[in-house]
Amino acid sequence: MAMASSNLPANPVAQINDAETQAVRFGFENTYARLSERFFKRVDPTPVSAPQLVKVNLRLAQSLGLDPARLVSPEGVEILAGNRIAEGSEPLAIAYAGHQFGHFAPQLGDGRANLLGEVKGRDGVRYDVQLKGSGPTPYSRRGDGRAALGPVLREYIVSEAMAALGVPTTRALAAVTTGERVFRETILPGAVLTRVAASHLRVGTFQYFAAQGDTEALRELADYAIARHYPEAAMSGQPYRALLNGVVGRHARLVAQWLLLGFIHGVMNTDNTSISGETLDYGPCAFLEAYDPAAVFSAIDQSGRYAYGNQPRIALWNLARLAEALLPLLQHESGSEEGAVASANEALAAFVTQFEDAHAAGLRRKIGLFNEQDGDRALAQNLLDRMAANGADFTLTFRRLCDAASNQGADDAVSLLFADPSAYAAWATEWRQRLEKESISPVDRAVVMRNVNPIYIPRNHLVEAALSAAVERADFQPFESLLIVLSKPYDDEPGFEDYAIPARPEERVTQTFCGT
Numbered sequence: 001m002a003m004a005s006s007n008l009p010a011n012p013v014a015q016i017n018d019a020e021t022q023a024v025r026f027g028f029e030n031t032y033a034r035l036s037e038r039f040f041k042r043v044d045p046t047p048v049s050a051p052q053l054v055k056v057n058l059r060l061a062q063s064l065g066l067d068p069a070r071l072v073s074p075e076g077v078e079i080l081a082g083n084r085i086a087e088g089s090e091p092l093a094i095a096y097a098g099h100q101f102g103h104f105a106p107q108l109g110d111g112r113a114n115l116l117g118e119v120k121g122r123d124g125v126r127y128d129v130q131l132k133g134s135g136p137t138p139y140s141r142r143g144d145g146r147a148a149l150g151p152v153l154r155e156y157i158v159s160e161a162m163a164a165l166g167v168p169t170t171r172a173l174a175a176v177t178t179g180e181r182v183f184r185e186t187i188l189p190g191a192v193l194t195r196v197a198a199s200h201l202r203v204g205t206f207q208y209f210a211a212q213g214d215t216e217a218l219r220e221l222a223d224y225a226i227a228r229h230y231p232e233a234a235m236s237g238q239p240y241r242a243l244l245n246g247v248v249g250r251h252a253r254l255v256a257q258w259l260l261l262g263f264i265h266g267v268m269n270t271d272n273t274s275i276s277g278e279t280l281d282y283g284p285c286a287f288l289e290a291y292d293p294a295a296v297f298s299a300i301d302q303s304g305r306y307a308y309g310n311q312p313r314i315a316l317w318n319l320a321r322l323a324e325a326l327l328p329l330l331q332h333e334s335g336s337e338e339g340a341v342a343s344a345n346e347a348l349a350a351f352v353t354q355f356e357d358a359h360a361a362g363l364r365r366k367i368g369l370f371n372e373q374d375g376d377r378a379l380a381q382n383l384l385d386r387m388a389a390n391g392a393d394f395t396l397t398f399r400r401l402c403d404a405a406s407n408q409g410a411d412d413a414v415s416l417l418f419a420d421p422s423a424y425a426a427w428a429t430e431w432r433q434r435l436e437k438e439s440i441s442p443v444d445r446a447v448v449m450r451n452v453n454p455i456y457i458p459r460n461h462l463v464e465a466a467l468s469a470a471v472e473r474a475d476f477q478p479f480e481s482l483l484i485v486l487s488k489p490y491d492d493e494p495g496f497e498d499y500a501i502p503a504r505p506e507e508r509v510t511q512t513f514c515g516t
């Protein structure tokens, strides 16, 4: 029974019996499997003993043209656990390399993931469907190929929150528990995440072939990336340079968005840097509470390489590794080695301006300025400096500023977020003088500001609480509630006020772990 898209069941599990006998039709394409053998190893997921559905993302399923009722059927759950191969799927593990914390590893690859195939979304875009935590592959090295429930739910929550915030990101289609235990520092329940991505091409995929001096494979990969993500580059006289320009531009805008929302990726290795420009791999990620450019949460990031404020510099470093990998192709286009280096450097130089423009424009919108004027960047920076000096909560400061933008009476609520409330008051005087030069009405200004300054973000303590309830007590209610709140991050939701406030000192999360 096919379901009309407007007719989603409130409780899809209740539909299981209807759907039981129906096969899930993914309509898989397998364009990656058609690339040269060097690109991957064919390997099926390893079945698990007792798969149980935790969550299916109904809206995402629909946008991919998948019937949610069939996905939650026993057969669907078997597919999501890796116990059954869906019709048309050609599972494989992708080869890639990568710089991890600055050190090059020539062979990483999907050590615990299987690409099942690609599906065409209703938007006409082709997406990868990947199981993560689905068993060992030829690239597992010493790993067990598995994922623990906590990190699977963390990726589910944060990637879906990022999507709702409007940030390019991979998505979470489903989470299942395996009924098996995984051994980390402790014994944990195992789980599998179904991840949907524009593709799983990474900077590290290019590095893999570049390190082997395999220019033929490099060209095949670049052509595939262009066809899939940058079709306009094919029209250019220098397609590979245009590809590099495209990736640079998307990452400049992506990192600007991260900073504007207080997101810290935590492990910006080149194997976690997507070619599509999506946020990829949610490990020890976190969100800022008190504004601090030097903030680091990841337990494994001891030098602060991936600190909040370092992210633009690291993104550029990662893109430079992509440019290096592309040199043989750029050389062919520009006719000489020096020409290739010059071309790569030109492409990389554009990052700084593109990032700064996107970041400055975003900051202007966050403080309610819509016409660009000299001094706007300095005004925004002045606020950030005061926030840093006063431990002001990043998200709440900007959200409460929306109220203050139409009502000076709301100033007190903003200044309460500053250790020294007068630090805000002094800035607000200057801000109001600048606001007078805008033609938009104060009420409209506040409305527009609320669309760029979220009230709800996946605050670290809320994420941790949802994970520990699920892992320690098999209580998925906090996970479900958090997903609901985060699905509309820009709308005040009566009854959910607690989700908007920073952690109390005893709740504060100071470290995050990748849990691999």
Ligand code: AMP
Pocket: 108, 109, 110, 111, 112, 113, 139, 140, 141, 142, 143, 144, 145, 146, 147, 267, 271, 272, 281, 283, 514, 516
């Ligand atoms: P990540 O830190 O998740 O980006 O992973 C880095 C590399 O380690 C990738 O090649 C992963 O496939 C691999 N890896 C991570 N966890 C495991 C695991 N449990 N078993 C096998 N490989 C893993």
Ligand code: MG
Pocket: 271, 272, 281
């Ligand atoms: Mg990774």
